[in-house]
Amino acid sequence: MSEPIKTDVVIIGAGPIGLFAVFELGLLDMKAHLIDILDKIGGQCAELYPEKPIYDIPGVPFTSAQGLVDSLLEQIKPFGAQYHLNEMVESVERIGDPLFRVRTDQGTEFESKIVVIAAGGGSFQPKRPPIPGIEPYEGKSVFYAVRKMESFRGKRVLIVGGGDSALDWTLNLAPLASHLTLLHRRSEFRAAPDSVNKMMALVGDGKIDFVLGQVAALKGNDGQISEAIVKTNDGSTFDIACDVMLPFFGLTMKLGPVAKWGFELKNNELIPVNTENFETSVPGIFAVGDINWYPGKLKLILSGFHEVALMAQKAYRYCYPDKRLVFQYTTSSTSLQKKLGVSPPPPPQPVKV
Amino acid sequence: MVKITYIDNEGTARTVEGEVGATVMETAIKHGVPGIEAECGGACACSTCHVYIEEEWREKVGEPSPMEEDMLDFAFEVKPSSRLSCQIKVRQDLDGLTVRTPERQA
Numbered sequence: 172m173s174e175p176i177k178t179d180v181v182i183i184g185a186g187p188i189g190l191f192a193v194f195e196l197g198l199l200d201m202k203a204h205l206i207d208i209l210d211k212i213g214g215q216c217a218e219l220y221p222e223k224p225i226y227d228i229p230g231v232p233f234t235s236a237q238g239l240v241d242s243l244l245e246q247i248k249p250f251g252a253q254y255h256l257n258e259m260v261e262s263v264e265r266i267g268d269p270l271f272r273v274r275t276d277q278g279t280e281f282e283s284k285i286v287v288i289a290a291g292g293g294s295f296q297p298k299r300p301p302i303p304g305i306e307p308y309e310g311k312s313v314f315y316a317v318r319k320m321e322s323f324r325g326k327r328v329l330i331v332g333g334g335d336s337a338l339d340w341t342l343n344l345a346p347l348a349s350h351l352t353l354l355h356r357r358s359e360f361r362a363a364p365d366s367v368n369k370m371m372a373l374v375g376d377g378k379i380d381f382v383l384g385q386v387a388a389l390k391g392n393d394g395q396i397s398e399a400i401v402k403t404n405d406g407s408t409f410d411i412a413c414d415v416m417l418p419f420f421g422l423t424m425k426l427g428p429v430a431k432w433g434f435e436l437k438n439n440e441l442i443p444v445n446t447e448n449f450e451t452s453v454p455g456i457f458a459v460g461d462i463n464w465y466p467g468k469l470k471l472i473l474s475g476f477h478e479v480a481l482m483a484q485k486a487y488r489y490c491y492p493d494k495r496l497v498f499q500y501t502t503s504s505t506s507l508q509k510k511l512g513v514s515p516p517p518p519p520q521p522v523k524v
Numbered sequence: 525m526v527k528i529t530y531i532d533n534e535g536t537a538r539t540v541e542g543e544v545g546a547t548v549m550e551t552a553i554k555h556g557v558p559g560i561e562a563e564c565g566g567a568c569a570c571s572t573c574h575v576y577i578e579e580e581w582r583e584k585v586g587e588p589s590p591m592e593e594d595m596l597d598f599a600f601e602v603k604p605s606s607r608l609s610c611q612i613k614v615r616q617d618l619d620g621l622t623v624r625t626p627e628r629q630a
Contacts, residue, residue: 219564219570223569300600332597333597356602357593357597359593385602404604420597421570423563470565
C-alpha cells in the first residue's frame, strides 16, 4: 500500500459548502483535500440542477447553480485544494489527538488533523428501479453505469429512461449493440434536443427501436436477463428480448458510510453539531451544510457559508495549537491579501483645488 | 386548516392538517408521514415526493408543469395520476385531498 496523504484537513463532499470551506481554511493557512463520490465538483448544484436559478446568495442577485460552483472555484483557486473525485469515503478512524485516518473505496488513504463532513444529503448513488426480483440481475446483466463500452458489443441492449444518460448511451452503444431498444414512459425527453434528434434519426433509419412504456418485471435465469416485461400506458403488456438492461433513473442520495462512524444521528440522517464551531460529538470532526443539525437549522447555502467560517476558527486551534489566532478582514489585511494573491488598488490621490 | 390524507402502499391512511400555502410534500414531512422523501427539499429537482392523486381530486389539483413532467421521468411506476407533491400548494378548496404514496421513492 502506498503512503497515506498527509494533510491538515480532509473535506468530505465537494459541494458549495465544501468548496467555501477551502476558502475559510485557506485564509488561516490550512490545506485541504476534498473527496467526492461524483465525477465532478459541485455536489447537488452541479449534478441535480446545474441550470436552475439561485436568488439568495448574499450580494449575488442571481446565479445558476453551476454558475455558483464556477465562482466558488475561482474564489478558492489561490488555496490549491486537491480533489479526489469518483471516490467515496468508507472509514474515518481516530488515531491521534486529534489525527484521523480516512480511507476511500478506491483505496486512497489520508492522515488528516481534522475532518470536515460537508456531504449534503449523503452520497449520490444510481436509483434502482423497484422491479420485483431485479437484485440477482444487478451487476450481471442489469447495469446502472457503463464502465466498458466494449462489453456491450454484439449484445441486445435495452436502455430505459429519457434523460441525457439514457440518450447519450443510446447513441454511443447503437453502433456496437446487435440490437438496441430505448424505452421511455412518454415521447418527450429531458435530454439535450440535439441528442434526441440524433436518436430519432437512428429510429428513422431502422437502426434502433424506440418504445413507449415502463418495465414491470424481468425474465431470465441465474442473473442473465432474457426479456423485460413492459407495461404500456394503456395498461397492456409486452416483452422486449434483451441480453442487458441499462436503467437510467438518475441518482439518489444515501447517507452511506457516514451512518457507521459513531455519531448519534438526528432523525437517522443528520449529524448534530454545536453552533459555536460546528464540531460534532467527536473532537476534530466537523459537520457543515445540509448534513448537520442544530436548533433552528435552515438548509440554505448561505447558512453553510457561515458555518464554515466559524468551523475554521476552531480547526485552526487543532492545526496550530501553539499559535495565536488574530482575527483579520480581507479588506484591510495585507497578509490575507497576499494569501489571496491580490493587491488592493492604491489609495486615491489628493485632489488639488 | 385543510385536511390531507396520505394512503401508503399498504393501504394505511394518515390524515393530517395542512396550512394553506405550504406544499403537500412539506405537510407530509412536517407531520412525519412516511412514504415521501423529498431529497431535494422542494426544488423540483428530484422525484422522491411522488404521489398518485385520487381520481376524484385530479381535476381540482391539476396537471403537472413541463418541468415537473421532466422530473417524473425519474420516478417509478408513473401513472396519469402522478404528481410531485412539492409542486402542489395546499389551498382551502383542497380540504379533504387524498393522495397515495408509491411503493418506493428511490
